[in-house]
Amino acid sequence: MKHAVEISDKIYWIGVNDMDTDLFEGIWPLPRGVAYNAYLIDDEKVAVIDTVKKGYLPQFIEKIQAVLGERSIDYLVVNHMEPDHSGSVKILRQLYPKMEIVANQKTLDFLRGFYGIEDGIKIMGDKESIDLGDKSLTFYMTPMVHWPETMMTYENKTQTLFSADAFGGFGVLQGGIFDDEVDLPYYENEILRYYSNIVAKYSPMVQKALTRLSDVPIKVIASTHGAIFRENPSYILERYDRWSKQETEKGVVIVYSSMYGHTQTMAEAIARSLACSGVEQIRLHNVSRSHLSFILTDIWKYKGLILGGSTYNMKLSPYMDMLVSTLDNDKLKNRVFGVFGSYSWSGGAVKALRDYAEKSGNQLLEPVVEAKHAPDDNSLDLCRQLGKNMAESL
Ligand SMILES: Cc1cc2nc3c(=O)[nH]c(=O)nc-3n(C[C@H](O)[C@H](O)[C@H](O)COP(=O)(O)O)c2cc1C
Ligand SMILES: [Fe+2]
Ligand SMILES: [Fe+2]
Numbered sequence: 001m002k003h004a005v006e007i008s009d010k011i012y013w014i015g016v017n018d019m020d021t022d023l024f025e026g027i028w029p030l031p032r033g034v035a036y037n038a039y040l041i042d043d044e045k046v047a048v049i050d051t052v053k054k055g056y057l058p059q060f061i062e063k064i065q066a067v068l069g070e071r072s073i074d075y076l077v078v079n080h081m082e083p084d085h086s087g088s089v090k091i092l093r094q095l096y097p098k099m100e101i102v103a104n105q106k107t108l109d110f111l112r113g114f115y116g117i118e119d120g121i122k123i124m125g126d127k128e129s130i131d132l133g134d135k136s137l138t139f140y141m142t143p144m145v146h147w148p149e150t151m152m153t154y155e156n157k158t159q160t161l162f163s164a165d166a167f168g169g170f171g172v173l174q175g176g177i178f179d180d181e182v183d184l185p186y187y188e189n190e191i192l193r194y195y196s197n198i199v200a201k202y203s204p205m206v207q208k209a210l211t212r213l214s215d216v217p218i219k220v221i222a223s224t225h226g227a228i229f230r231e232n233p234s235y236i237l238e239r240y241d242r243w244s245k246q247e248t249e250k251g252v253v254i255v256y257s258s259m260y261g262h263t264q265t266m267a268e269a270i271a272r273s274l275a276c277s278g279v280e281q282i283r284l285h286n287v288s289r290s291h292l293s294f295i296l297t298d299i300w301k302y303k304g305l306i307l308g309g310s311t312y313n314m315k316l317s318p319y320m321d322m323l324v325s326t327l328d329n330d331k332l333k334n335r336v337f338g339v340f341g342s343y344s345w346s347g348g349a350v351k352a353l354r355d356y357a358e359k360s361g362n363q364l365l366e367p368v369v370e371a372k373h374a375p376d377d378n379s380l381d382l383c384r385q386l387g388k389n390m391a392e393s394l
Contacts, residue, residue, distance in 0.1 A: 003066040004040065005177060007228060008158045008220065010134075012040045014048070014063040016056040017172035024084075024170065028197045028293045032190060033172035036084055037224050039162060040067055041155065044133025045074040047102075049153055049162045050224055054087035061095070073099045075122070075130065077137065079164040080150045081110035085224050090115040102130065104141060106149035129156075140212055142166065144205040146198060152213070159219035166209065167236045168225030169194040180231035187227050188239070189297070194225065195243050196300035197293050200330045206244035210237070246334045248303040250394045251281025255295055256308030257288060257317040257349075262342045262374050263310040269380045270306055270340065273387025279304075279394065287319045295323060299332070304390050306338035307357070309349030316352045324356045335362045336393045338386050340369035365389045 004012035015037035024030050036052040038060065046068060052060045064073070073096045078086060089111070093099060101121045103111065111117040124130070126141040140152045145166050153162040169191030176182040199206060221229040221236060229236050252274050258264040267284060274282050283298040299305055307324070309316045316324065337357040341350040350370040357364045367386055371379040 001173070001175070001177075002062070004063045007039070007177070007222065007230070008160065010042045011155065011158060011160060012042065012063075012067050013177055013222075013228065014038050014040050014060060014067070015173070016052050016059045018053060018056065019172060020055075025198070028170075028193075029291055030170060032170060034170050035173045035225055037168070037222065037226075037228075038085070039222060040064060041132060041135055042067055043135050045131075046071065047075040047077060047132055047137065048073050048092075049077045050079055050085045050164070051076070051088035051092055053084045057088045057091055060088055072096050075100050075102045077102045077153050077162070078107055078111070079153055079162060080147060080224065081107060081114065082147060082165070083114070085164075086110070086114065090117065093117060093120070102137075102139075104139065104149060104151050106143070110149055124151075140209075140216075142205070142209040142212065144202045145209050146202045152209075154216060159217050161213070161216070161218050161221050163221055163223045165194075165199065165224055166206065167191070167221050167229070167240060168223035171226055173227065177228055178231065179227050179229045179235065182227050184227075184235070191226060191236070191239070192243065192300060193293060193297040195240075196296040200243075200296070200300060203244040203246065203331075206240060210241055210244070243300060246332070248334060249281065249301055250279070251283070251302035252279055252304030252306060252390055252394070253283045253285065253295070253298045253302050254306045254308065255285045255287050255299075255320075255323060257312070257320040258286065258308075258310050259312070259317075262371065263308050263340075266340050266342065266369065266371060266375050266379065266383045267308050269375075269383040270308075270338070270387040270390075273384040274391055277388050277391030279391050287323055288317070292323060292326065296326065296330075299327070303334070303336055303394055304338070305332075305335050306340070306386070306390065307353045308339075309341040309353050311341070311343035311347055311349040314346055314348045316349050320349070321352075324353070328356060328360065332360060333362060336390065337362045337364045338390050339364065340383060340386065342371040342373070342375065344373055363393070365393060
């Protein structure tokens with residue numbers, strides 16, 4: 001998609017595909033790449049909504065010029081200052097010096113700190129609007145979804161919501177850019193991965209934003225990553241509502257650490273017991289093998305979570321420790337937990353997992369299974385019992 005794509009009357013998608021970055025935010029794998037979406041409204045006043053990551057500026061400018069030719073930009077709306085979207089703000093300002101930056105009070109500090117920009121900024125408050133001629137923009141403050149300055153921009157005539165990161169996901173756009181053009185389940189999974197990796201911690205603020213938008217008629221949702229929803233915006237609104245309420249599906253994620261296979265044997269006994277008890281959605285992860293990104297996606301989806309730890313230097317293994325600390329930070333709730341593990345002389349892993357499960361306020365199932373050395377028949381029976389109890393509790 002070399003040039004801009006018209007998404008509705010005189011509103012253009014001017015985003016770019018990033019196939020080069022391995023890790024989003026330096027953390028999250030991008031096996032399918034990621035798109036940075038930006039938009040242009042060609043009206044009496046020309047408005048650009050968000051920019052793209054710095055390295056993609058040439059393609060971005062090419063798309064802008066394909067629509068505008070020699071004409072200038074009047075307003076650059078900055079919904080979100082994370083550099084995957086604000087990265088081209090400084091150079092765009094240099095290319096279009098008269099362009100006013102439209103932002104909110106909280107954006108000011110970021111604009112100054114990241115790009116040294118202090119002038120030519122139009123500050124908008126919640127529900128304030130600017131007129132473009134035929135169209136007009138109204139701004140909704142949605143702080144902490146997922147940065148403090150985040151806002152959404154609503155175009156009144158076409159009822160298009162430019163939603164910043166909300167409703168967006170990983171995965172480049174592969175020709176299709178609308179929900180009715182793309183393989184939606186493929187994108188849904190990448191939206192959930194984005195949600196669980198990046199937005200999950202701010203679920204209560206997502207709920208606030210959804211409430212804030214509940215009386216706004218939305219025909220099109222155009223986020224900063226991934227497909228644009230024009231056929232069925234409620235598809236993604238409903239999912240965001242569920243994910244941010246931490247409503248889950250029937251299924252169980254088992255995540256374990258194992259150096260020499262003892263804890264894995266226990267994990268497999270539990271998994272087998274779940275399958276025999278009729279659970280179809282079982283996701284078994286070796287915490288050292290599966291990237292945290294994909295483990296979190298599964299955990300955000302399913303109700304059951306069974307954590308298994310082998311004791312390493314008196315405590316959890318480093319990767320299990322990282323997972324538990326991430327779940328604690330994300331305030332995982334509405335889950336049913338199971339805990340198991342092994343040790344040889346001091347123990348430590350099972351205690352750490354039990355402590356986390358109890359502190360989290362989630363339901364912790366009996367039995368908590370702890371094997372000394374290799375799991376014996378009794379330990380394996382208890383593992384099967386745990387699987388059965390989990391299946392019954394879903
Ligand atoms: C490097 C290393 C460190 C360990 N540290 C401890 C420890 O601090 N306390 C303990 O009780 N067991 C410790 N163990 C023993 C393991 O926790 C125990 O053998 C366990 O059953 C291993 O399970 P796995 O086969 O699933 O890795 C350690 C084992 C290894 C290899
Ligand atoms: Fe962001
Ligand atoms: Fe983003």
